[in-house]
Every structure is written in structure tokens, then in C-alpha cells.
Amino acid sequence: MEKPTSKLEKIALLRHAIQQAFDLLETELQYTQRIVVDKLDALQCEISTATFHNIVGGKPVGLPVLGKVEKGVLLIVHRELGRMYDHENRAFSAQEPRWVPDPIPEKASKHRGIHFHHDGRVSVDYKTQFIADAKQDIIEVGLRLSNFSRYFKSQSEKTYKAHIVKLLERGVNISGYLINPECQEARLYFEDRQRAQPEEKNSIAEIYKVIERLQSVSIELKNMSLQGKFEIFTYTHVPYNLFYAVDGTLATGKLMVAPYLYGIERANCPVIEVNKKDQSALFRMYWDSLQKFIKGAKKI
Helix, strand or coil, rough: CCEEEEHHHHHHHHHHHHHHHHHHHHHHHHHCHHHHHHHHCCCCCCCCCCHHHHHHCCCCCCHHHHHHHCCCCCCCCHHHHCCCECCCCECCCCCCCCCCCCCCCCCCCCCCCCEEEEECCHHHHHHHHHCCCCCCCCEEECCCCCHHHHHHCCCCCCHHHHHHHHHHHCEEEEEEEEEECHHHHHHHHHHHHHCCCCCHHHHHHHHHHHHHHHHHHHHHHCCCCCCCEEEEEEEEECCCCEEEEEECCCCCCCCEEEEECCEEEEEEHHHEEEECCCCCCHHHHHHHHHHHHHCCEEEC
């Protein structure tokens, strides 16, 4: 095979090698992207989970970053699976004879179990990956749930709806919570927000449209006779932040929290991702707040 002659060719080859390496690690060792990133950290190849997610998902990432990530993941595959990558044939070799595993430890960190998405709302594919291993329930608490409702129609079924249906087929319950458009808290909240963001003045009217869309989705999913429940509720509190929780009562629980910063588009507010296993105290604080917030919510 000829050597790549352009930057785009080099990027494509590096991404291909990384993707194949991750597929192997995921299939053979059940590694998640978070585990691979932690092992890369131990190899002094420090990148965020979001960056690795973008690489695997085919999103733009610079050539220098791709180069160091490729070097790191190929080393992980060699040491932990005994397989070498053949750049000429763009494939991994068979496991080496008499190979002995030499695992790379995940880098220990005082921030382990916390991931900070500083650039705001996560992508749809990151979100579907976040909920993919749910066993019991998924709870999303937003302000209007506008994007949540639109994902069912604006995205292809493969991109979003199919993931929801698959979870419901497995018996996972999915609940969405948005503010009651008729409550005093909603009126006060949006009147205050529109002082800094005039576009917020139409938010209550938008909520009624969202409720209609979600009712339609709920009926459609109910008619499919799936094992899990898809339910939408309204709450009557002043909104403080977004919650996105998976299996909160299980040991494998995890969640995302995004504060609603005044005068800042909600899509640009930073997102904090916390897992229960490594950050039990912080997780419990957010989980307790979530439970108090949705208490008394009314099903639509």
C-alpha cells in the first residue's frame, strides 16, 4: 500500500486504526471509551472522553491528537491482547504465540468518576451511548424538553428513536419532566430570563407545543406494546438545572447535571457527568436533589 500523500489521507488512516483498536478492546475486553481514555492517561496520552468519542464517531479532530492517540491505543492492544497493527494492510495480526498479557493500569485520579463537558450540551450520539447500558430506568429533567421531543422527528430513527425503542423492549422505564406551563413558577422564571434573553418570552407557548409532541410520541410507543414505560410529567418548581440520570438506585448509577446559568443559552451551559461507583457522595447529593425536585410531579 502506498504511503498517504495528503493530510486528509493521513487522518483517515489514523482514525481507521484507532477505530479498529477500540472495536477489539470493546469486543474482547468489554472496555468502554472511559476505560480506554484512563489507560491512555497512564501512558501520558491525556485526552478527554469527549475527544476520544469524537475520534471514534468520525468527527473532526486534529492530526497531532490522532497521531498520539493511535500510538497509545495500538500499544494497549499489543500489551493486553498480543496483537500488532499492520499499517500496510490496515489490519491487526493474530495473537502472538506464547504471549503473556501486560495490562496497563487505569490512571488513578482524585477526579475519577467525574467528567466535565465544558463546551455545553452533549451530542445526540454521546447521549445514546450514555444510556445504552441502562438496566432499570432513565430520568430526564429539563425545562422545556424541546430537543428531547424533537429528536424523535428531526433525527433519523437510527440516530435516536431506535435506541429508545431498544431500551423499552428490554424493560427500561423512561421518564421525562418539564415545567408546568400554567404554574406561577414558570411565569416568574421566564419573565426574569427574558430580561437577559428576549427570545425566552415565547417559552411558555413553546412548552404547550412540546407537550403535544411528547403526547404523540408517548401514544406511538404505547401502541408498540413494549415492556418498559415511556412517561412524561410536569413539575411546579423554579428550574435550577438539567438532570439526566441512568439507574440511579443501582450500583452502576450515573448522571449528568447542567446548571441553568443566567443569561447563557442552556445549550452552552457546562455539563457535569458523575458516576455512582467512584463519586458516591457527590452522586448521592445530586440524586437526592433530583428526587425532591420531581416529587409531586403530574403525569400528562
